[in-house]
Amino acid sequence: MFVAMSEQVHDIGNLQAMDETAWAELQEDYYRRVYFYVKRYLGDHQTAEDLTQDVFLGALRGIASFDPIYSLDQFLFGIAKNRVIDHYRKHKLTLMPSKPDGDSDKSQVWLENLAPDKAPLPKERVVKAEDEARQRKVLGQILREHVSELWSAGEFQKLMVLEYLFVIGGRNKDAAMRFGISDEKTVAGIKFRAVERLRGMARQHDPNHSLFIGLWSPGAR
Amino acid sequence: MSDQEDSKQAELDAKLAFTVATVWRSERISCPHPHVLQSWLQGGLDGGAAEFVAFHLQDSECPYCNATVDDLKARDDEAKLPVLKDMKDRLLRSTIAELKKAKS
Secondary structure, three states: OOOOOOOOOOOHHHHHOOOHHHHHHHHHHHHHHHHHHHHHHHOOHHHHHHHHHHHHHHHHHHHHHOOOOOOHHHHHHHHHHHHHHHHHHHOOOOOOOOOOOOOOOHHHHHHOOOOOOOOOOOHHHHHHHHHHHHHHHHHHHHHHHHHHHHHHOOOHHHHHHHHHHHOOOOOHHHHHHHOOOOOHHHHHHHHHHHHHHHHHHHHHHOOOOOOOOOOOOOOOO | OOHHHHHHHHHHHHHHHHHHHHHHHHOOOOOOOHHHHHHHHOOOOOHHHHHHHHHHHHHOOOHHHHHHHHHHHHHHOHHHOHHHHHHHHHHHHHHHHHHHHHHO
16 A cells, blocks of 8 residues: 555666666656655745756766665655755755644655765764664564554554654644544553554564664663 | 653653654655555545545645645646646756766
């Protein structure tokens, strides 16, 4: 149910070999979504088109070091996100913190946690970065399984509550109001059971308790 | 539980929530398949699923799924958006020029 946004398969080898047909196909598959993604943040058509062009040129320059741990979707939209952040910084536009109970633009929360461009890592940080990449991959797998379970079981309210809490960063109290739940303790219970479920799933992937910050620490619920 | 334990617990919860939030967003954990978004656009989804998709697009404001929905709408409305066709041609020209530069 929840998969990458493109079903078309693109051969990384051909892209890395700078094959014109491969690049034309990639662009045909993605340019509209990249354009609409960028335009959502910038509004203006011409700036969005310019940034879309920058995204593909950035992809072309970066494809040689494409890391197969990521999908092409993540690669392209990662560049798009960085271009948007660069644009905000260059024009001194403020990324407003999102408030789930306010009217602020919540699409801003999707821009967080990204450095504008990858700087070379010092040696001592390489191992840490590899651990983090492994952690993200496994946690992504676990979360995807859990979300698929909720979707298959028709537990859409729970899914919305979890997305509200984890993705938007909403508070239990606001989630209760937003979803017509009797009180915030019920919301806390939904979150608690989800975390317990994730922990249960994580045990299979992390028998040595070496991957997840907070999950296995003494005292962690 | 003592205050100290409570505080430690809160710190652990915050770390876990931060990790989950970061991975959830970057891996697009709850982004529905484009076919689901298409069905939603056409009014073909059941109550709960339709409500979730609307929440994901309008409350969470997922920029990836909104881009897909904008794309799907534009495809249905191609004639009104010649701007996309023109843009596609310009993008392709600049990419080809860059490819030639990279090869030389």
